[in-house]
Amino acid sequence: VTTRPHPDRASVRALFEPRSVALVGASEKSSWTTNIVANLTEFGYDGKLFVVKPRGGTVLGHQAYRSLTEIGEPVDVVYVMVPTDAVEAVLLEGAALGIRSFVVLSAGFGEAGGEGVERERRLQAIAREHSLCILGPNGVGYINAALHTAPYGLPIPKPLVTGGVGVVLQSGALATAFNYFAHGHNVGLSLLTSVGNEAVMTVTDVVEHLVDDPSTKVIALFLETVRDPERFRQAALRAAAAGKPIVALKIGSSELAARAAAAHTGALVGDDQVTDAAFRSLGITRVRSMEDLLYTSYLLAELGPARGDRLAVITPSGGASEIIADRAAEEGLELPPFSEDVAAKLRALLPDFATVQNPLDLTGYISVDLSLAAKAHEIVVAGGGYDQILYLNTFPKGDAGPAWEESETLLEPLAESMHQADIPTVICGSVIGDTSEYGRSVQDRLGITYVAGLDHVMTALGAQLRATRRIAAAGRGSADVVAEPAVRGARIGLWAEHHAARLLRENGIPVVPGELAVSEDDAVEAAERFGFPVVVKAAVDGLGHKSDVGGVKLGLADSGSVRKAFGEVGESLRAAGHDAPGVLVQPQRDPGVELIVGVVRDPTWGPTMVLGLGGIWVELLGDVQHLVLPADESAVREALTRLRGYRLLTGARGTEPADLDEVARVIAAIGRLAVGLGPDLESLEVNPLSVAGDRVEALDALVTWTSGKEGEA
């Protein structure tokens, strides 16, 4: 990762907006060549195309140059499809000619393992030395639909549909699948890029470009991994600030560091949940399928951000209305009833047997009176109170004829009403399917937003709402860190509770009081100072689960019990092979609600907090939430509300309602401390964090350090 040279934004832009492209390694026998030449000549690209072939001659009617040098005029982008071993020479020749931008289709690099890895390192070195911007290797190129420029090695369906969705994919096969899918649904793209091995340019570089690209309204990502998380984070926040939603299909698993095994939370951090948490904090909306990636991106590009959650629905079918109602509830969309006034006007409009409610079923009578569509739409729009309208109507398939005419009659006045409305309307076909020839023509002519498949559309409308909320909140939950936390003791191994507790206390985190005692008498005196009942715990560095070895004695009600406990704990520890330098005496707390707060280091996203309710909640239900740090109090509070057991903090089942400000303050402070401790810290766990009203206290804590690095004692 550290060896990857990153191109600057100007050279990325030059790559995507060439006025001249040279194809090196072209051959009439290769379908790659056929595709690229077709893609650069049949979609409206009006820049220059040079073909380079060492033996000269012609390729598909284009006079071939013997080398880049022979071209003798400036070339903006070189598309490299020579044999693996010849790639470096082409790059060096181009660099010598002042060419900075390359697409490398040739494979046999990092993805091939072995020697290929070394080859990819050399390619990176060349890029660094000559400041080259390289897309690939092992990448099929890109389609800049907005500029009709497509140095792309796979077939592109016609016509080219342009629109506001910019797509980046870490898979060549899926790039083409996605492109055909978008085309089939008449969804216009701005730029589609398949990044190949990301030896130089990564997904992040393309995202940075798309943030600045005026044609792109929404950024859609297919991700297997995020190669440069810190830069990606900055790019995502910049996209959010620019109001451009990022929608991502993220697959695979990123492997959580098992280093934190000593802490319970180590086992609880699911990598996929960390991705969720990271995306949430960056304003990225995650989807589950290629279909949802397309639909969500398209609706966000067409409709813009959601103005709110109030949806009005107009359909010709009761059955579809009920599907929509079921799905709206799942997606958090509201279907507020029509106002009295609107309902009265709709009743006057529709046949007697129609039931006037939202979702509105116009009934089969729509096929008798096609004007009902626009009239009902106008009434709903005029009544106000909604943020968006969903109109269910399937475009006819097959040839022009009566079906087309009927559809025109319905759609023309409806489109008129849509364009005059102050809220957006999406027209939706009941099941997913390719857009018909009619659909394509009518969409273009009337300028309407159409998608087929109401299940996916409801998912996309839900995602639109989440995306809008997320980009508004992106980055807001970040917090300052503790720049230089007070740390006493060597940053090594696993710290005993009293040691960890001191670290917390000295950095502003409330901890239950405790005193170290090295004799029975000391222990009893400490207990008397606190008042009974007390707790006696082993105080030994390097001991993880004290209670497993008999190192914890609870509910000691008198001095006799304390003496006995002191002896037993010491004995247990000696039996387990530990010295017994002493015990920790603490007042026994009424536990209230117990939380677990842990911080571990995710290999991709860095320090990550795991937050949950103790006991069954964590152990049986895995009811935890993740926060990629730094996270402020508002982000902590928001994470708490997502816990299934959240209501235990607000007084459910007779618990004392917690002071949530204080809870959030303490948890955020734990996060700040953990971030401030830097990479020395392997994990920090407070378990439990006891919450009773406004008393929020760490009752036990565990700190483990990455290495044997020495600090001050």
Next chain:
Amino acid sequence: VTTRPHPDRASVRALFEPRSVALVGASEKSSWTTNIVANLTEFGYDGKLFVVKPRGGTVLGHQAYRSLTEIGEPVDVVYVMVPTDAVEAVLLEGAALGIRSFVVLSAGFGEAGGEGVERERRLQAIAREHSLCILGPNGVGYINAALHTAPYGLPIPKPLVTGGVGVVLQSGALATAFNYFAHGHNVGLSLLTSVGNEAVMTVTDVVEHLVDDPSTKVIALFLETVRDPERFRQAALRAAAAGKPIVALKIGSSELAARAAAAHTGALVGDDQVTDAAFRSLGITRVRSMEDLLYTSYLLAELGPARGDRLAVITPSGGASEIIADRAAEEGLELPPFSEDVAAKLRALLPDFATVQNPLDLTGYISVDLSLAAKAHEIVVAGGGYDQILYLNTFPKGDAGPAWEESETLLEPLAESMHQADIPTVICGSVIGDTSEYGRSVQDRLGITYVAGLDHVMTALGAQLRATRRIAAAGRGSADVVAEPAVRGARIGLWAEHHAARLLRENGIPVVPGELAVSEDDAVEAAERFGFPVVVKAAVDGLGHKSDVGGVKLGLADSGSVRKAFGEVGESLRAAGHDAPGVLVQPQRDPGVELIVGVVRDPTWGPTMVLGLGGIWVELLGDVQHLVLPADESAVREALTRLRGYRLLTGARGTEPADLDEVARVIAAIGRLAVGLGPDLESLEVNPLSVAGDRVEALDALVTWTSGKEGEA
């Protein structure tokens, strides 16, 4: 409901397999007429078609008869599209001629409300009197694709694709949407029926027909409501016994009786969860969207039942492999690694840079060597150890040309290998989309199973597995009921605990011992017999939540406490306006794990059990399972394992592992008793049912009766 006359199976069959159809009310101006005439002449129907029009003349080239009578020869089915007021006369005329089967397209019946409801009753009366089999009214008809017979009022896309999926829909608009969708995906149907108002024939009648129909392998349902649950139940069980899976998209909500409000469980029964439970017991697999309805039905029809959960996956793309791996985990499908032998052969076959694992990525090299597809398939099949294979390959779109040729080269040997394999293979395109012309031709020619859209396909493969398990278990969980339960006391209102406890005890359900005491001395004596600590509870009929009015005193450790509790309970009750005839004294139990077992009456499915863990599990998590009764011990055990807190019964967190046989026995006995009590019973709730090892005991119970009906005292 009780007034609906059900047609016998022979007349239903006659309706769907006519050799002559008469169209009454035909008019060239009506698109219904155009559609039906086209549908009965252009798809291969070779029976007779008569057109009836009072004024005679011709309709679309067909000589029109002035009446049914004038036809003068037998007619199997009359398609009625006359004005609403004229429908009855047509039915009567037909009946007089001995015609038994009708499709009524005309609307203005039950769906129109008011007078229409009365009209529908008259139609039912005519059907009953003359033993007519009527589909509709307000129904568009059916498409018997297997027989090329389509008296259907909406357009049908060409070509007609026939196959094993029989579909019944409670929505005309969605019937046509589904038909176009199936056609677009080249999914063949046997019979598609839109049932309209179900005045006579219901979904159940069509299901009964499809169970017997040799062309139908899978039954797909779009349901808003089940009109005749008891007959539906029988039909579903018959389908399961015949090995025909039913796949259902059930929408809307069926409204749970609020009558059981006195019992906690009343509020816990979500109608949708009852539908889930009913479907589970009937072997019906529920899906979430029209897309999943089609895909699941199609795969079940093509592949048959799942042989197991072991899937081998072959793809040309790493990205798609990872999507598949993620989705397989969600769907409960296993992707077992290849055996050493298979892996070695695949390594020898594939380029060095390929990673040999399941899912297998053939890499982009597949485009260089198309024979890899069949070769890899053969190796995987020969190795054994899998139940099914998923091969990812998208059919080319566009015109015939190089892409078609390449596809042939890949598919022909692959299809050969598929046909010789002992396990089924499904070919899957990466994203959903209409089948291309090429796809249609190659599917027909090579006889391969193809579906596009891997997200939906993975859903369908998961559903195939669930469907297979469900139909194998369908009906097995039923149990005998208690035919004549011992009941003492008037079946009226709300029974006090001691009263309800006696009912349970006398019907074989273990209940914590208890004694009624009407004086302090009695109470103390009872307590001394049980041994301290004891519990004292108010014993008053008509009192629901005793603890809310101070009617429960727990943990009474000595006789003094019992005396005090006796007085306090009496006082509380008098303050709350109740007589205080006495208290119930019980030994205090260590509660162990507490379950809630409630039975309420669902308006559709009848007596339904709600089962859950007490405390936070029910109150905060709504962690309950439903069982439509009667249910036997095996069904109860299965429901228990579905509880999120199930592990508390098996010893998690230090609880004593429960004797699950005894738990299931007791819960099933509660269900048997509730069913045996019949419709008098409004609800029965045991809360808690205490479980500690093999001690399973009702600690409290509540019985409410529907009415004031008197029983023996």
